[in-house]
Structures are given as structure tokens and as C-alpha cells.
Amino acid sequence: xxxxxxxxxxxxxxxxxxxxxxxxxxxxxxxxxxxxxxxxxxxxxxxxxxxxxxxxxxxxxxxxxxxxxxxxxxxxxxxxxxxxxxxxxxxxxxxxxxxxxxxxxxxxxxxxxxxxxxxxxxxxxxxxxxxxxxxxxxxxxxxxxxxxxxxxxxxxxxxxxxxxxxxxxxxxxxxxxxxxxxxxxxxxxxxxxxxxxxxxxxxxxxxxxxxxxxxxxxxxxxxxxxxxxxxxxxxxxxxxxxxxxxxxxx
Amino acid sequence: xxxxxxxxxxxxxxxxxxxxxxxxxxxxxxxxxxxxxxxxxxxxxxxxxxxxxxxxxxxxxxxxxxxxxxxxxxxxxxxxxxxxxxxxxxxxxxxxxxxxxxxxxxxxxxxxxxxxxxxxxxxxxxxxxxxxxxxxxxxxxxxxxxxxxxxxxxxxxxxxxxxxxxxxxxxxxxxxxxxxxxxxxxxxxxxxxxxxxxxxxxxxxxxxxxxxxxxxxxxxxxxxxxxxxxxxxxxxxxxxxxxxxxxxxx
Numbered sequence: 249x250x251x252x253x254x255x256x257x258x259x260x261x262x263x264x265x266x267x268x269x270x271x272x273x274x275x276x277x278x279x280x281x282x283x284x285x286x287x288x289x290x291x292x293x294x295x296x297x298x299x300x301x302x303x304x305x306x307x308x309x310x311x312x313x314x315x316x317x318x319x320x321x322x323x324x325x326x327x328x329x330x331x332x333x334x335x336x337x338x339x340x341x342x343x344x345x346x347x348x349x350x351x352x353x354x355x356x357x358x359x360x361x362x363x364x365x366x367x368x369x370x371x372x373x374x375x376x377x378x379x380x381x382x383x384x385x386x387x388x389x390x391x392x393x394x395x396x397x398x399x400x401x402x403x404x405x406x407x408x409x410x411x412x413x414x415x416x417x418x419x420x421x422x423x424x425x426x427x428x429x430x431x432x433x434x435x436x437x438x439x440x441x442x443x444x445x446x447x448x449x450x451x452x453x454x455x456x457x458x459x460x461x462x463x464x465x466x467x468x469x470x471x472x473x474x475x476x477x478x479x480x481x482x483x484x485x486x487x488x489x490x491x492x493x494x495x496x497x498x
Numbered sequence: 499x500x501x502x503x504x505x506x507x508x509x510x511x512x513x514x515x516x517x518x519x520x521x522x523x524x525x526x527x528x529x530x531x532x533x534x535x536x537x538x539x540x541x542x543x544x545x546x547x548x549x550x551x552x553x554x555x556x557x558x559x560x561x562x563x564x565x566x567x568x569x570x571x572x573x574x575x576x577x578x579x580x581x582x583x584x585x586x587x588x589x590x591x592x593x594x595x596x597x598x599x600x601x602x603x604x605x606x607x608x609x610x611x612x613x614x615x616x617x618x619x620x621x622x623x624x625x626x627x628x629x630x631x632x633x634x635x636x637x638x639x640x641x642x643x644x645x646x647x648x649x650x651x652x653x654x655x656x657x658x659x660x661x662x663x664x665x666x667x668x669x670x671x672x673x674x675x676x677x678x679x680x681x682x683x684x685x686x687x688x689x690x691x692x693x694x695x696x697x698x699x700x701x702x703x704x705x706x707x708x709x710x711x712x713x714x715x716x717x718x719x720x721x722x723x724x725x726x727x728x729x730x731x732x733x734x735x736x737x738x739x740x741x742x743x744x745x746x747x748x
Binding site for chain 2: 319320344347348349387389424426429431432471472473475476478481484485488489491492493495496
């Protein structure tokens with residue numbers, strides 16, 4: 249069944265209003281009518297089954313049939329801090345990471361980033377990434393849309409890291425040297441509800457200096473398996489491992 | 499350091515010959531010269547550090563400096579049986595799957611495949627996928643290039659499945675119904691050296707009939723976490739979970 253996210257203001261105890269692109273999607277793309285059913289989430293964890301009661305030009309109205317109890321959100325809130333990569337890789341990372349359960353994405357610039365973030369075009373890019381996150385969240389039946397933050401400097405990343413319970417850095421030199429214990433150690437030490445920040449370098453990885461600073465800021469340097477992963481694959485590995493550990497293995 | 503795969507015939511106890519595109523890459527792209535070092539793998543598990551001794555027009559000669567002992571290959575040989583997806587998704591699946599440790603890729607057609615495999619263009623496509631696998635294997639420092647097989651029918655898939663020790667099918671209806679135990683159960687029952695075949699449907703998934711036939715053929719129906727994954731994300735999840743389970747957690 250088709251799923252839509254609405255803002256909390258547009259969802260009451262008994263009624264839901266869908267506006268904007270989604271209203272258009274319901275009316276024009278899906279050609280739904282009164283009596284058709286949809287699922288709506290307020291992105292705060294409330295998900296309801298609804299019946300459409302009116303399809304207007306700019307909005308769709310629906311009444312709540314029942315609350316849907318489902319646990320689609322990871323017990324661990326993982327934020328991916330991603331060194332800004334080339335091309336459209338950030339879009340891939342946000343789309344796949346949303347499917348795989350990420351709570352947020354924090355792009356950052358570091359010494360080996362090839363792409364310089366353009367402040368002017370940047371805001372538009374963030375809006376586009378937020379849209380990708382919303383659509384991927386709908387498609388993967390999540391009840392929360394992950395946050396896509398505006399890029400920060402490496403120094404700001406280190407400061408913001410203090411907000412997280414656990415911090416790791418995916419460091420390819422660790423993979424090369426056969427580091428295989430630390431990720432599992434970190435995951436075993438976490439409990440449901442914990443927050444995890446995972447820093448992943450851009451294509452060229454982190455400099456030695458940056459890794460030292462990350463470690464000083466409390467990041468645990470982990471290998472993500474023995475093979476060298478591309479920057480856009482590292483987040484998928486981490487999120488899948490977290491999901492396997494907390495959602496399947498236990 | 500740059501890595502190249504060579505055929506076993508081109509690697510002796512003491513010498514390696516690199517031909518074709520790779521020789522061109524060394525000479526023209528990397529502009530390497532006598533005395534430069536490269537790493538060569540015979541794709542059977544032997545990896546050596548070499549010094550270039552001659553750069554000819556069509557070939558590069560190198561002498562073996564030392565054997566490299568490294569464990570980059572998963573203890574579990576995972577073959578991804580992938581329902582033929584649309585567009586260039588198969589390329590993504592092969593590239594990411596190679597990085598994440600897959601042993602092979604077996605595309606198959608099933609009732610909900612939208613793309614019909616074109617026998618004529620197909621051979622060219624398989625060669626292209628094999629090239630993607632080789633390049634991804636080099637880039638991720640693997641010592642084995644995964645096999646990319648020509649597509650088979652669903653019936654042939656069921657027959658070939660008998661060659662594998664363990665078989666699972668990623669079934670989104672299981673994820674929807676909250677199945678969370680079986681993947682971990684299967685992985686806990688496997689030991690290093692085992693072979694695993696994982697069947698993943700195309701965009702539209704498997705029909706109920708197909709899932710029944712897969713189960714009859716010994717496939718265990720597993721959810722890959724509570725969220726609904728796109729067809730091209732399912733293999734990444736599975737391979738990451740296998741890597742985490744066997745390469746990091748133990």
C-alpha cells in the first residue's frame with residue numbers, strides 16, 4: 249500500500265491532510281479516489297491506515313481507520329558523518345543509508361575532499377537530498393525520515409561528536425592491517441536507544457592527522473571487514489552490520 | 499599500491515607477465531617504469547609483490563620480490579542469485595557485491611522480471627559485468643575475482659541450487675511480517691568453507707508460487723531486517739551481515 253509522510257500538524261487523532269507533491273501523486277499519478285486506502289506517518293513514529301475522503305485540487309483528506317503498530321526503526325540511532333564525495337555519490341549514500349536504517353546524515357569537508365561545497369548551490373542540494381531521504385523512507389516503510397544536515401567543517405564535526413554516545417571512524421588502514429575486533433566490541437557495548445556517529449572519509453580517506461584528532465575526540469578506529477570499501481559502500485556495510493547485530497541476531 | 503590480476507599461466511615462481519588492458523594501464527595511465535612496484539594476484543589466492551623489469555609495447559614484465567600473505571576472502575563462499583533487474587542495477591550489484599566479498603553472481607529470470615534477457619546482447623553484457631568484477635576486486639584488494647555467470651531460468655536456478663551447502667531466499671513478505679530469526683540461525687549453523695546461495699527477486703519480488711518452489715528446493719526464507727530493501731540493496735545487506743558475522747564478530 250502507498251505510504252506518505254505528513255507533518256504532525258496535518259495529522260490529528262482522526263484525520264489526515266496531505267498537501268504538495270504527495271497530494272499531486274495521490275490524485276494524478278496513483279489516480280486514487282474516495283474510499284481508497286493509504287498509510288500515513290507523521291515521521292515521529294505514529295503510523296496510521298487511512299481512507300481517502302476527499303481529493304481536492306491541492307490537498308487530499310483522509311480519515312484514520314486504525315493505528316499501525318510496527319517496529320521499522322533501528323534500536324540504535326546511527327548518524328553517518330560522510331566526507332563529501334564526488335559526483336552523485338552523496339545521493340546514493342542517503343538513499344541506501346535510509347533503506348538500511350540510518351537516523352541522519354552529516355556531510356563534512358576534510359583535507360582530502362576533492363569537491364568543495366558550494367554554499368550557493370549547497371542549500372538546493374540539501375533539499376534534494378532531504379527529498380531522496382523522504383522517498384526512500386516511504387519506499388522502505390520507515391516511520392521516521394532521517395535528517396540530512398548541511399555540511400560542516402572537520403573541526404565542527406569533532407565538536408558535534410560530543411552529542412553522541414558512541415563514535416567510530418571507518419579507517420581503511422585498519423582494514424589493511426587486519427583490524428577485525430573493534431566494531432563488534434563497540435556494538436556489543438551498546439544498548440538499545442544509544443546513538444552512534446560513524447565517520448567515513450571521502451574517496452582519498454582521512455589523513456593521519458585527522459585520524460589522530462578523531463581518536464582524541466573519542467572515535468574508535470574500526471576496520472569494516474578485510475576488503476577495501478569504496479567511500480559509498482562503507483556506510484552500507486556499517487548500517488547492515490548494525491541491523492544484523494541488533495535487529496536479527498538478538 | 500596498484501594491483502592487477504593475471505592468469506595463472508602468466509605467473510611463475512619468479513616472474514609475472516601482464517598483457518592487454520592492464521599492460522596499457524601500467525604503461526600509459528600509471529606511466530610506470532622499470533623498478534616500480536606492483537602487486538599481482540593469480541585469482542587463485544596467490545598474491546605477490548613485484549618489481550617491473552620491462553615495459554614493452556604490449557606487455558609488462560616483472561619479477562617476484564615476495565609472496566604476500568593476506569586473508570581478504572570471506573570464509574563463506576556466497577553466491578548472489580539475482581533476479582534480473584532493470585537498467586544498470588546489475589552492474590551496481592556486481593560492483594558492490596565484489597567489494598563486499600561475494601564469490602559469484604548468478605542472474606536469473608523469474609515471473610516478475612520486467613527486463614527480458616537478450617541472448618544476442620547478453621554475452622557482451624556478461625563480459626562487461628566480468629570486467630566490473632575484476633576492477634572492483636583489484637580496487638578492494640581481493641585475491642579472487644568473483645564469477646559472473648550467464649543468466650539462467652528459474653527452473654535451472656532450482657536445479658543448480660543443489661550444489662550449495664546452504665540456500666536462503668530474501669523475501670520481503672517475511673520482512674513485512676517481522677521475520678527476524680532465520681538469517682542469524684542459518685549463519686550460526688554454517689562453518690568456514692561452507693557455500694551459501696542467496697536468491698533475491700527482481701524489483702517486483704517473487705511470486706508466492708516461486709517462493710513455494712524455492713522452499714521445496716531447500717531455500718530458507720529470511721527477512722533482511724525490518725525495512726523493505728530495494729532489490730539492489732538486498733545483496734549488500736546480506737554480504738555485509740555475512741562479513742560481520744564471520745570476519746569481525748568471531
